Amino acid sequence: MLKYIIKKLLLMIPVLLGLTIIVFLILHLAPGDPVHKVVGPNATPEVYENVKRSMGLDRPLIIQYFDYLGNLLKGDLGSSILQHRPVADIVMERFPITIGLGVRALLLSFLIAVPVGIIAAVNRNKLLDYFAMTFALVGISMPTFWFGMLLLYFFAYKLRLFPISGYGTWKHLMLPVITMGLTDAAVIARMMRSSMLEVIGQDYIRTARAKGLKEKVVTNKHALKNALIPVITLLGMRMGWIVGGSVTLEIIFSIPGLGRTMVDSIFSRDYPVVQGSILILAASVMISNLIADILYAVVDPRIRY
Amino acid sequence: MKNSISKKFAFILIVLLAAIAGFSGCTKADVPTGETPGGTAGEQPAKETTLVIAYERDAETLNHIKTGWYSDSLIYMYDRLVSRDYDFNYRPSLAKSWDTSEDGMVWTFHLREDVKFHNGKPLTAYDIKFTFDTILDPETASPSQSDFAAIKGLEVKDEYTVDVMLHQPFPNLLFVMSNTSAGIVSQEAYEEYGDEYGINYVVGTGPYMFQEWRQGDKIVIVKNPDYNWGPEWMTNRGPALIDNIEFRVIPEENSRLMELEAGNVHILRDVPASFLQRVDDIDGVEVMRRDATKLGYLAYACDKEPFTDIRVRQAINHAINKDDIITYVFRGYGEPAYGYLPPALKSEYYADSKKDGYEYDVEKAKQLLNEAGYNDGLSLTLSVENSTEYSRLAEVLQDQLKQVGINVVIQPYDSSSYTAMLKEGQQELFIRLYSWPNADILDWFLLSSQFPYPNHSRWQDEKTDELIHNAATSPTWDKRSEGYFAVQKHLIEQAVWAPIYIPENTIAVREEVKNFKFHPWIPQYNDGTYLEAE
Numbered sequence: 001m002l003k004y005i006i007k008k009l010l011l012m013i014p015v016l017l018g019l020t021i022i023v024f025l026i027l028h029l030a031p032g033d034p035v036h037k038v039v040g041p042n043a044t045p046e047v048y049e050n051v052k053r054s055m056g057l058d059r060p061l062i063i064q065y066f067d068y069l070g071n072l073l074k075g076d077l078g079s080s081i082l083q084h085r086p087v088a089d090i091v092m093e094r095f096p097i098t099i100g101l102g103v104r105a106l107l108l109s110f111l112i113a114v115p116v117g118i119i120a121a122v123n124r125n126k127l128l129d130y131f132a133m134t135f136a137l138v139g140i141s142m143p144t145f146w147f148g149m150l151l152l153y154f155f156a157y158k159l160r161l162f163p164i165s166g167y168g169t170w171k172h173l174m175l176p177v178i179t180m181g182l183t184d185a186a187v188i189a190r191m192m193r194s195s196m197l198e199v200i201g202q203d204y205i206r207t208a209r210a211k212g213l214k215e216k217v218v219t220n221k222h223a224l225k226n227a228l229i230p231v232i233t234l235l236g237m238r239m240g241w242i243v244g245g246s247v248t249l250e251i252i253f254s255i256p257g258l259g260r261t262m263v264d265s266i267f268s269r270d271y272p273v274v275q276g277s278i279l280i281l282a283a284s285v286m287i288s289n290l291i292a293d294i295l296y297a298v299v300d301p302r303i304r305y
Numbered sequence: 306m307k308n309s310i311s312k313k314f315a316f317i318l319i320v321l322l323a324a325i326a327g328f329s330g331c332t333k334a335d336v337p338t339g340e341t342p343g344g345t346a347g348e349q350p351a352k353e354t355t356l357v358i359a360y361e362r363d364a365e366t367l368n369h370i371k372t373g374w375y376s377d378s379l380i381y382m383y384d385r386l387v388s389r390d391y392d393f394n395y396r397p398s399l400a401k402s403w404d405t406s407e408d409g410m411v412w413t414f415h416l417r418e419d420v421k422f423h424n425g426k427p428l429t430a431y432d433i434k435f436t437f438d439t440i441l442d443p444e445t446a447s448p449s450q451s452d453f454a455a456i457k458g459l460e461v462k463d464e465y466t467v468d469v470m471l472h473q474p475f476p477n478l479l480f481v482m483s484n485t486s487a488g489i490v491s492q493e494a495y496e497e498y499g500d501e502y503g504i505n506y507v508v509g510t511g512p513y514m515f516q517e518w519r520q521g522d523k524i525v526i527v528k529n530p531d532y533n534w535g536p537e538w539m540t541n542r543g544p545a546l547i548d549n550i551e552f553r554v555i556p557e558e559n560s561r562l563m564e565l566e567a568g569n570v571h572i573l574r575d576v577p578a579s580f581l582q583r584v585d586d587i588d589g590v591e592v593m594r595r596d597a598t599k600l601g602y603l604a605y606a607c608d609k610e611p612f613t614d615i616r617v618r619q620a621i622n623h624a625i626n627k628d629d630i631i632t633y634v635f636r637g638y639g640e641p642a643y644g645y646l647p648p649a650l651k652s653e654y655y656a657d658s659k660k661d662g663y664e665y666d667v668e669k670a671k672q673l674l675n676e677a678g679y680n681d682g683l684s685l686t687l688s689v690e691n692s693t694e695y696s697r698l699a700e701v702l703q704d705q706l707k708q709v710g711i712n713v714v715i716q717p718y719d720s721s722s723y724t725a726m727l728k729e730g731q732q733e734l735f736i737r738l739y740s741w742p743n744a745d746i747l748d749w750f751l752l753s754s755q756f757p758y759p760n761h762s763r764w765q766d767e768k769t770d771e772l773i774h775n776a777a778t779s780p781t782w783d784k785r786s787e788g789y790f791a792v793q794k795h796l797i798e799q800a801v802w803a804p805i806y807i808p809e810n811t812i813a814v815r816e817e818v819k820n821f822k823f824h825p826w827i828p829q830y831n832d833g834t835y836l837e838a839e
Contacts, residue, residue, distance in 0.1 A: 032721025039448040040373045043759075047451040054446030082365040082372070085504050093520055149559070157563045164563045165555045167522055254555045256521025264362070269721055 001297060001304075008290050015286065016279060020072070023278050024065050027271050033057065034081055034269035055081045068275070077279075078272035080265075087276035091258065095280055097167065098250070098257035101176055102242040106235060108181030109188055114231070116185070117192020121200065121227075122219060132189065139186020145248040148179040152252060165254035176253045180245055184238055191234050196227040229300050236292020240285040354836040355549040356818065358572040359561045363521050363554045368503025370440055373448035375485045377574075378524050378552050380827055382423075383488030383509035386414055386433065387479050389826050390538040393651060393742065395479035398536050399428065399489060399510065409474030409780050416465040420534050422491040423514045430467040434459040435492035437469075449486035474778045476785045480743045510534075512545045512831035524552040528831075535831065545831035565590060565813055571836070572828070573813040577694065578635045581811060589816045593823045596649045597810040598742035600642055603702060603803040605734050608763040611683060612733075618800035620673035621734075622663035624709040625702065627805055634698050635806065642804035645793050646744055649807075649825055653744040653786050655793035662797055662804070670709040682710035688726060688735040691717035695736055698805075702736075727761040735761070738808070742826060744789040748773050751801065764801050 035052045043051075052058050056067070071078055077087035120132035152175060156164045162175050199205065200223055208218045247259035262277035264270075297303040364376030369383070388398035397403075400414040420428040437459055440447045455475040460468045469478070481487060494508035507515035512535065513526040528545040535542030553570065555561045562580065564570040566587050576584050576592065585592040603625065605612040612618055627641035640648075644658025655661075674680065689699040696717060703713045713734065718726055726732065739746055749755060752773060753765040772795055776788025796802070812828065814821050817837045822829050 030722075031725035032719075032723075033725070036721065036724045038373045039451075043373075043448065044451040044454065047448065050443055050450065051446045051448055080365075083504075084366050084368070084371055084500070090520070152560070152563075157567065160567070164567060164569065165557075165560045166553070251556045252560065254557065254560055256519070256554070260556065261521065267719070267721070 001294070004297075005290070005294065008293070012283065012286050016283060019282055020069065020275060020279065021065070023275055024068070024271075027266075027269070027274055028061055028064075030269075032269055034271065037268050038082060057081075068272075072279075077276040080270055080273050082265075082268060082270045083273075087272045090261065090273060091276050091280050094256060094258040094261050094277075095284075097255060098243070098246050098259055098281075099284060101173065101180070101246060101249070101255070101257065102239065104173065104177045105180035105184060105242060106238060108177055109184035109238070110235065112181065112185040113188035113192055114228075116189040117231075118196055118219065118224065118227075120189070120193040121196035124197065129193075132193070136186040136189045136193075139183050140190075142183065144179060144183050144245050145252055147183060148176065148249050148252045151175050151179055167255045172253070172255070176249045176255060179249060180242060183245075184242065188231060188234060188238070192227065192231050195230045196223060199223045199227040202226075225299065229296065232295045232299055233292050236289045236295075239288035243281050243285055352838060353548040354546075354838070355551055356547045356572065356830065356834075356836060357551045357553055357570045358574065359553050359555045359564060359570040360574075361554075361556055361558070361561075364518075364524060364552075366503040367507045367515070367518065367524070369486055369488050370436075370445060370447050370449070370490070371503065376524060376552060377827060378513075378515075378526055378550070379485055379488060380511075381513040381550065381830065382507055382511045382515055382526060383485075383490070384420070384511050384534070385483050385487045385489065386416075387483040387487075388536040388538070389483050389742075389824075390536070391822075391824055393649070393825050395483060396536055396538055398483070399433075399534070409476070410471050412469045412471070412478060413462070414467050414469065416467070417534055418465050420510050421531060422494065422510050423508050423529060424491065424494055426491060426493060428489065428491075428510055429464045430461040431464075432489055432492050433467045434461050435495070436487075436489050439490075439495070440486070449484075452481045452484065452486055455481075474780055476779055476782045477743065477745055477777065479782070480745070513550060516549070522554055526550050526552075532831070539829065539832040541831065541833040546833065546835035547830060550830060565815065568815060568817070571815045571818050576811045576813050578638045578808075579693070581636060581638055584813045590813050591816065593812045593814060593821070594638070595810045595823050595825065596640065596647065597740070597808045598647050598649045598825065599738060599740040599808045599810075600645070600647050600804060601698075601736070601738040601806045601808060602642065603734060603805060604732075604737050604762050605803075606730070606732050606761075606763045607801065608765065609733065611677065611679060614677045615800060616673040616677040617679065617683075618803075619663060620670040620677070620709065621706070621711070622800050622803045623666045623670035623673065624706055624711070625803055625805060626665045626705055628665070629705075630698065630701055631806055634694065634701055635808070638809050638811065640807045640809075642807045643797070644804060645747060645796050645802065646789075647807050650742060650744065652782070653789050655790045655797075658793060658797065661794060663800070667708055674710060679710070682712060684712045685714075685733045686716050687713045688716045688718060688723065688732050690720050690723050690736070699736060728758045730757050730761075730763065732761065737761075744786075744792075745777065747789070747792055747796070748777060751796070762801055766799070768795060769799075769801075 035048055035055065035057065039048055039051050056064065068078060077091065079085065080087055080090060083090065116132050120129045123129050152164065156162045156175060162171050166172055205218060205223055208222050243259065246257055247263050250257040250260035258277050258281065262274060262281070265273035265277065364378070365374055366372050367376060367379060369375055369379050384399045386398060386400040388396050390396050399416060399420060401417045403412055403414045405412050416428065416430060422428060437453060437456060439445050440450060440453055441456060455471050455473065455478065457470045457472050460470065462468055488509060491508045494506065495502055498506040512529055512532045514529050516525045516527045518524045527549050528547065530544050532544045533542070555564060561570065561573055562584065565573050581592055584590060603621065605618065605621065607613065631637060631639045631641060643662025644655050646654050648654045687699055687703060689695045699715045703715060706713050749759050751760060751762065751764050751769055753770050756765055757763060769792070772788065772792045776785050776792055779785040779788050812823060819835050819837055820833045822832050822834060
């Protein structure tokens with residue numbers, strides 16, 4: 001298993017490298033540049049050229065890229081051309097916030113989805129099942145940002161239970177975590193249900209029942225463990241979705257996370273910040289997929305890497 | 306056996322990682338800190354007042370020398386040599402007086418002697434010289450370098466006297482010296498903190514001092530208790546009456562409004578026209594309006610056909626129904642514009658702009674187009690930045706131009722791409738808005754030397770160049786104003802732009818904010834404004 005993990009980690013490197021090239025090209029080939037943002041519309045050509053030179057943007061693209069790559073390999077993410085401070089500082093301030101939000105949401109979604117899925121499967125075609133699946137359908141169909149705004153409007157603005165904006169206490173995290181967690185739970189609950197149904201139909205379950213075991217034991221000990229397998233792999237994949245969803249939620253709830261920073265820096269063409277944020281976010285998505293793979297092996301004894 | 310142990314290990318490792326990631330979002334603020342002991346037993350400390358202002362975006366850096374985008378907080382943390390009063394007159398601030406040499410090439414500023422920086426050190430002429438030397442140094446790559454291009458150099462005459470030498474007479478020096486970019490820094494602090502200056506340290510002489518900057522969240526400044534050198538036109542020249550000001554970042558517009566209504570935010574600057582009525586209706590909130598130093602206009606590439614023909618330019622001017630635009634696009638907030646400067650610039654505005662300007666007249670427009678040979682009509686592109694308001698404006702203009710036979714295709718752009726497009730000179734018709742409190746905006750946009758950008762009207766005219774040059778290098782402010790009247794008159798005659806509207810500056814202010822002073826440039830919170838205790 002260790003070999004597998006190491007191999008996967010090493011494979012991340014060429015992927016991230018390819019990512020830097022793609023992001024770099026897209027940023028620099030898109031129209032517009034950060035110099036204009038900095039000097040404003042009223043600057044003279046001399047000032048414009050001077051500021052461009054100070055940002056290193058007057059050099060040929062190839063040189064700019066290899067300069068960036070060289071620094072990256074030394075562990076230096078470069079400096080924000082608009083904020084005049086290390087990209088690493090910016091990323092390290094914001095990344096924990098985004099990931100903290102994401103992991104909490106993921107955990108919440110898991111805690112909701114698994115019992116809901118089990119209950120739905122065990123009570124198949126009965127009222128509980130219909131309730132559960134309707135909840136899942138609504139959760140999948142509803143845009144996350146719209147749901148977030150609804151929660152914000154009712155629970156923060158009307159009922160004053162939570163703050164409307166800002167960041168710092170657990171209260172600030174509740175609404176965004178619930179928003180993301182519930183919408184994510186909808187997707188996972190359906191998976192849990194169908195996985196559970198498939199497992200319950202298996203022969204070994206029939207054997208367990210025939211042995212005279214209590215239904216609860218059959219469900220929780222025998223069926224659940226096996227039904228969880230596809231759901232766990234799903235968890236790893238959801239991380240990518242959560243990172244993407246964090247952008248809109250960070251804007252709606254005014255949370256200073258990395259998703260929002262990344263989008264802002266795309267609009268202001270702050271190239272180093274865009275590259276740094278994308279790299280970190282991509283790496284975290286890849287690592288969470290790797291964790292999902294490992295958990296998969298832990299839970300399923302048949303899997304050997 | 307081995308397999309199951311490694312699996313257990315992997316599982317524990319993963320749970321640990323999840324726990325770390327999950328709790329990494331906690332900041333120091335999550336952990337309640339103990340109350341710092343203050344006041345002797347039995348004494349009730351006075352409740353601190355904090356004014357909260359909401360913004361869409363955060364500052365990039367608080368080092369105004371290195372950035373082109375200024376956080377409002379910079380205006381309160383620094384003082385400038387010259388200040389602007391409520392009528393946009395230029396008055397003393399850090400400089401208690403100034404004189405100009407006969408030929409207008411040397412200005413001597415006499416500084417106040419009682420000013421201290423936030424670190425306790427006194428302000429001297431050396432700090433003035435250092436500030437502008439740093440801005441003008443090409444190595445600094447300061448975006449505001451061109452503002453001070455007229456300055457050749459500075460010389461310290463004595464501890465409280467500094468000479469500013471110019472390349473040519475420049476009466477507008479008063480304007481640039483009162484700008485945010487001219488905030489005076491402490492040479493000692495600026496050099497000491499190096500790269501960290503503007504991020505973790507800000508040292509000025511202003512009525513407020515830097516306290517903290519939670520990136521992406523808020524900037525907090527606290528009142529300077531030693532402040533005693535407010536300009537003479539303020540009623541309160543001492544320390545401010547509000548203890549703290551918080552500049553909060555709330556990117557979502559609806560959230561800003563909700564917070565204003567909830568009372569968590571006291572001030573909202575620049576409420577968009579579509580929200581104004583709704584905000585005004587909120588209990589406890591008042592919307593203050595004032596003519597802005599802004600101008601919105603329809604421009605065209607004057608060196609391309611059909612715009613090379615003055616009759617076409619004039620026809621376009623006649624085709625625009627400005628009153629309708631103000632009513633339907635800007636909900637009645639704003640004034641029609643006929644000239645090239647906003648009326649709020651009292652001393653520089655050409656008072657006959659409306660008289661000389663072009664009235665809405667569809668028949669006249671059609672007639673002019675026919676004379677120019679376009680009786681079959683025209684097909685043109687209209688470029689615009691893709692905000693809601695501008696898009697609506699573009700649609701209305703499209704409709705109005707259609708009435709005179711000009712068919713227009715609208716092309717929206719995001720702001721960076723828009724500028725790139727203008728630089729490449731691809732525009733035909735395009736919409737612009739400028740926000741600038743000085744007549745020299747006409748220099749920026751319309752001098753031939755500024756072709757092709759920022760002279761995106763692509764207007765290259767000897768007479769315009771001559772008139773502007775005469776105005777800008779006049780010996781006195783009054784002569785300069787006269788010169789600019791002539792410039793504006795000429796531009797109106799030549800129909801270089803089609804001016805449309807003057808927006809309003811609107812500020813939403815909660816009722817707890819007492820004695821609010823709506824200044825044409827920026828609210829002056831230290832001029833007697835205070836917060837009513839709840």
